[in-house]
Amino acid sequence: MTDTIRISAPRSDLGTHEVLNQPDFSYRDPWAGDRTLRRALVDDPGLAALGARLATPGIREAARDAQVVKPVLRSFDRSGRRLDEVHFHPGYHALMKLGLEAGYAATAWDGTGTHLRHAAINYMLSQVEPGVCCPMTMTYAAVPALQADPALAALWQPRLTEPAYDPAPIAVGRKAAVTMGMAMTEKQGGSDVRANATRAVPDGEGYRLHGHKWFCSAPMCDGFLTLAQLDGAITCFLVPRWLPDGTRNPFTILRLKDKLGNTANASSEIEYDGTWAHRLGEPGRGVQTIIEMVHHTRLDTAMAPAGLMRAALAEALQWARGRRVFQKGLIDQPLMRAVLADLSLDAEAALLLALDVARAFDDPARRPYARISVALAKFISNKVAPGMIYECMECLGGMGYVEDTPLPMLYREAPLNSIWEGSGNVICLDILRTLLREPEAGAMLNARLDAARENDPRYDAALVAHRERWPALPPEAEARWFAESLATLLTGAVMIAESPFAGEWFSVRLGARGRVAGAVGALDAGALLEAMQA
Structure with missing residues (x-):
């Protein structure tokens, strides 16, 4: 008799x-x-419609697909001819279409909105799928740099500011809407772009570029602003992906970067091998030309961390409101309330600071203030974001570490905006240079700081201490200390002007309960949490 093994069906009554x-x-x-x-952008039906779309299951699934299914480099076609194209999941294209049609790249330039409105679109999209923001930010930021050449601006600007998305690989003259990327960094130089070795050779109608770029953002764009040596001087050029006659411009994508996060965005390493380009701006003034693009991309790197923090906070709040622990709602546990209130203050401060900077971009008379404040906001908010997002992750316990939630994605994304467009040291040194070379920037910043005095003694004391410690610009080795102090003061000034929770923010930033070793939750939350979420 043969033994048999009986496998019982799972019992549904066990629960x-x-x-x-x-x-x-x-x-x-x-x-x-x-x-x-x-409150900052009242009665904006376009932003309301965008927010509603970003809350739909279809868009959230598209975002998740764009993050999980990485871009693929297609170097050759089936016949062996070079393609150098990047293939994306349809979810990526859906998010690009949504953002550009909402005015991400256009609204600050086409009369339909402002830089403030642009920053709000960046803030909302960063909460759902940050990777698509990179090409849209560069498209937005290329517009002022193109003013260095009216003929190029006439060709490209109407297409850059068309609120539409057209990923077709065809020449710019045949498209209604285009995107713009950027390629500055080389292996040997990094932030020191004057060490770039890529060279430009006149060909009678334009220039031919020969060289290598260690990082090229969004290589599927229609054009790129890039830097090359022309007669031994750094000069800016515009590289079209397709030539006017419809043929491919030599543009070799060597590989896509394998990054910590930002996976929906195809960052790449490229080579120019006789690549045709237009000169943009005067020879030898490449840095001054492209800095207009960098200045505007920095606005988004100052705003994006606020979006990442807000998304992480929303996850923590939703979890705490729906979870019970030890016979009590998690959100009613005193220590959890203190943590969530503290984190809410971080999100509030980062958003208000970035909105303040965006308003300065809308006022030409305040350009010096925009120049210094965007660097300060970029520095401080991106230093706060990784720790803040980690704390939100911890609020969920083990689930916060699981990819079923967006928290791992947000955490991986958090360092990037600090690295992009000048990492911490670069930004701090740029702050010192701005204060040294542009006295009006320092004067406007000090006026903003002084206007907030006599509202909170902690702020007043911190301002006095800062000025006593640095009556003049600090030595270079103290640049980070100086920048953090100055950025914290500016945040405090903005909170005094804009937030009813400024006093609570001072408690965790400047008061006796100020954070030690990054600890979060040293706050008497009381009814603060409900008030901030109302």
């Missing part, structure tokens, strides 16, 4: 898979669910 004590899940509308943002 082993009954889902209990898990918060009800819903996609958050980043416009309707953000009191501070709505």
Whole structure:
């Protein structure tokens, strides 16, 4: 007699898979669910519509697909001819279409909006899929740099500012809407672009570029601003992906970078091998020309961390409101309330600071203030973001570490905006240079700091201490200390002017309960949490 093994079917009456004590899940509308943002941009039906779309399951699934299914480099076609194209999941294209049609690249330039409105679009999209923001930010930021050549501006600007998305690989003259990328960094130089070795050779109608770029952002764009040596001097050029006659411009994508995060965005390493280019701006003034683009991309690197923090906070709040621990709602536990209130202050401060900077971009008379404040906001918000997002992750316990939630993605994304467009040291040194070379920037900044005095003694004391410590510009070795102090003071000044929770923010930033070793939650939350989320 043969022995048999009987496998019993799972018993449905055991209830082993009954889902209990898990918060009800819903996609958050980043416009309707953000009191501070709505107060800054009142009655904007376009932003309201964008927020509603970003809360739909279809868009959230598209975002997740764009993050999980990485871009693929296609170097050759089936016949062996070079393609140098990047293939994306349809979810990526859906997000690009949504953002550009909402005015991400256009609204600051086409009369439909402002830099403030542009920054709000960046803030909302950063909460859902940050990777697509890179090419849209560069497209937005290329517009002022193109003013160095009216003929190029006439060809490219109407297409850069068309609120539409057209990924077709064809020449710019045949497209209604285009995108623009940037390629500055080389292996041997990094931030020191004057060490670039790429060279430009006149060919009678334009220039031919020969060289290598260690980082080229978004290589599927229609054109790129780049730097090369022309007669021994750094000069700016515009490289079209397709030539006017419809043939491919030599543009070799060597590889896509394998990055920590930002996976939906195809960062690449490229080579120019006789690549045709237009000169943009005067010979030898490449840095001065492209800095207009960098100045505007920095606005988004100052705003994006606020979006990442807000998205992380929303996850932590949703979890705490729907979870019970030790016979009590998690959100009603005193220590959890203190942590969530503290984190809410971080998100509030980062958003208000970035909105303040964006308003300065809209006022030509305040350009010096925009120049210094965007660097300070970029520095401080990106230093706060990784730790703040980690704390939100911890609020969920083990689930915060799981890819079923967006928190791992947000955490991986957090360092990037600090590295892009000048990492910490570069930004701090740029702050010193700006204060040294542009006295008006320092005067406007000091006026803003002085206007906030006599509202909170902690702020007043911190301002006095800063000025006593640095009556003049600091030595280079103290640049980070100086920048952090100055950026914290500017944040405090903005909070005094804009937030009813400035006093609570001072408690965790400048008061006796100020953070030690990054600890979060040293705050008497009281009713603060509900007030901030109302």
